[in-house]
Amino acid sequence: MKDKIRIASGQGFWGDLPEAPVQQVTKGEVDYLVMDYLAEVTMSILQKQKNRNPKLGYARDLPELMKKLLPICLKKKIKVITNGGGVNPADCADEILKHAVDLGIEKLKIAVVLGDDIHDRLDELVETGIELNNMETGESIKSVIHKILSANVYFGAMPIVEALRNGADIVITGRTTDTGLTLAPMIYEFDWDVKDYDLMSAGTVAGHILECGAQSTGGNFLGDWQSIENMAEIGFPIAEAFPNGEIIITKHENTGGRVSYETVAEQLIYEIGDPTDYITPDCVADFSSIKLEDLGNNRVKVFNVKGKPETEFYKVSCSYEDGYAAVGSLTYSWPQALSKAKAADKILRKRLENLGLQFDEIRSEFIGYNATHESLAKKLDEDDINEIVLRVAVRSHDKNAVMRFGREIAPLILTGPPSVTGFAGGRPKPSDVVAYWPALIPKKLVIPKVKILTLS
Amino acid sequence: MLKQACLPVRQVQYKKTNMKKIKLIDIAHGRSGDKGDAANIGIIAYDDKGYEIIKKHLTAEKVKEHFAGICKGNVDRYELPNIRALNFMLHNTLGGGGTVSLKHDAQGKTLAAALLRMELDIPDS
Known part of the structure; x- marks a missing residue:
């Protein structure tokens, strides 16, 4: 040894x-x-x-x-x-x-x-009475089992x-x-x-x-x-x-x-x-x-x-589809950088509302001011900040709503507050939101296998 | 000089329980991350005296109050005296957690620094 x-x-x-x-x-x-x-x-x-x-x-x-x-x-x-x-x-x-x-x-x-990988066995496991309830919320897996993408122990x-x-x-x-x-x-x-x-x-x-x-x-x-x-x-x-x-x-x-x-x-x-x-x-x-x-x-x-x-349990992590999301951003410069970014955000939200689009969440953050520490950020002189990045993120189960959001960012450059730039990356595209379902499974139901590949 | 000398002597009344402010960032460091929709913030005192201060004054209630509007759930506090550390779990804080959250800091990486903004009121001894 x-x-x-x-x-x-x-x-x-x-x-x-x-x-x-x-x-x-x-x-x-x-x-x-x-x-x-x-x-x-x-x-x-x-x-x-x-x-x-x-x-x-x-x-x-x-x-x-x-x-x-x-x-x-x-x-x-x-x-x-x-x-x-x-x-x-x-x-x-x-x-x-x-x-x-x-x-x-x-x-x-x-x-x-x-x-x-127990993805293929999920239905069988649930049918035989293995609950796989969400470890954090206690919910039954039955509400998401039809849209599960992966399940790994x-x-x-x-x-x-x-x-x-x-x-x-x-x-x-x-x-x-x-x-x-x-x-x-x-x-x-x-x-x-x-x-x-x-x-x-x-x-x-x-x-x-x-x-x-x-x-x-x-x-x-x-x-x-x-x-x-x-x-x-x-x-x-x-x-x-x-x-x-x-x-x-x-x-x-x-x-x-x-x-x-x-x-x-x-x-x-x-x-x-x-x-x-x-x-x-x-x-x-x-x-x-x-x-x-x-x-x-x-x-x-x-x-x-x-x-x-x-x-006596293994943790299982299941992933499932949970709608679509997109993130867009624009950069505003001095003077009144923060005021401009806030005004642009309001205009964007009004337009999304007028279109009657349904979102689960719209989140606006002002990078350079409070994106990381939110309400704990030190108050600054709004008129004197050098520049602010407006970052807007949306999430929805309606893919068309997320796509339309992507088309509403660039127009703000010619139809909103001045001294704005930073839209070089193209329209924000919807990405799939994958959520997680953590659960427990008795160890005796999952047997690891070791396969050996040999060159000799 | 003459003008100043003519001013009446000012009496300072000290309160018996005078409090002093300590900036958390001066006595501790830390690191934060995500566990689902909860953020974990570990705070480590630089020395034993600092640990006594945070152990006594950096309560779960104070942390919850500090993150008002950000932490929407309970705050749990755990002690690791051997390494002079406290660990806080801030539930319902990350906008739904890692892959769902729309937050720029979806994994709570900057929250340890946000907690270090805190000032503690402690009795002057």
Whole structure:
């Protein structure tokens, strides 16, 4: 058994810094590269792509990236674990395998985690009495079941552990929790007892710190952000894990950013609810037990993590169609920039009303004034603001209403207040609104499968 | 000089319970994000003294009041004393949540900064 493993985070979301994973495997020694691609918004985009072309539905830049990573990772024996398979991990793995053949690689094992997609089983499950009520509102799924686009269960670390035990060099999953990607190699390498919930929670906390990439190494840091050095070459986080569950968060030398008590603490409290009840498929971690010690030199120790047994349920995330939306914007300049933008908004709303169009919501924001902090924004001299962007967004179940809204923005330039610009992007087009339905399903009803693709 | 010297000495009456204002941004930092239609705002004090202040004075009620008109649901507050942090869940705040919301900041990314605008009234000790 190894006495330490180093797990590097390569992506914090789909669209993160393209060079980061390459730097993680070249700028220093690591054993694993984990890449989190999925958020609910991402799942809906991937599902739309798969609906248009059944061979798609995964992070399309992942196979391209693997072309670069494969020769390095195979040579240095770095295993890659990622949920970039999205809603189509099988085709994603096939595409990577093709690249491997093109590169002349002769020996490779890619594991694919399948079984998280339960879309085809929804009717059957509901008919047999599985309620799938909305976790947040308690509503019955029957009101939306006819318009559901996708339904994916969040798996934890265990299918990845099985993949690693089968000798996988690369593990491609669908909807696996971000934390499971990091916990899995610890269970595998240290042969952890999966009923030791303090250890499961320690690995889960490490995963939470890694899952948003550079957000734990000085990116998006609200403390003294100006003092973070060399953000242009920011290093992504690395978790050094030990068999006793202690974790040290660090980054490669000669990279920018910072790993400190403050940068790690900010990531710990990111997107959590009740800290004593951080529920994953693997355990329930108690974030209030976590202790941090800043060891200096960009090293922070994470220890004393406590946890409780996992629940009997998986979370399911269903997406469904919920109308159309569009966003339009115009820029107004001094003098009276804000007054002009407000007047334009009124004119636009009057025109939409005169047309008798039905919207679920019309929202106007004044960027440069109060778009982010709304009523908390400091009052400014309306006549003296340099410029304001009027941003108007609409949502409706009537697609024609949203399309017509798109045609009412440009006319404001010649038929509204003066010194206006910024309409270069064309008419705002309706986009599909995809809403989410979070529910719970008994674990025994969903069995993960691991498929191994081998080149030998 | 002469003119000033002729002015009567002004008596300042100090109240027994004098309050002082502390800007939250001077004693804490934080980060915010989304969980469905709820926003989570984590606030971390820079030191133990700061944590005692936020623990005592940065209540769920004060946060709810601060975000009046923005947070349309309840505010839950949780303590993480080991890392000197409080976590707030602001329910019904993001205009329907991530993919449905029409807000420019649909994921509540700037709300931690919005909370740091707060000033706390604390007894002068």
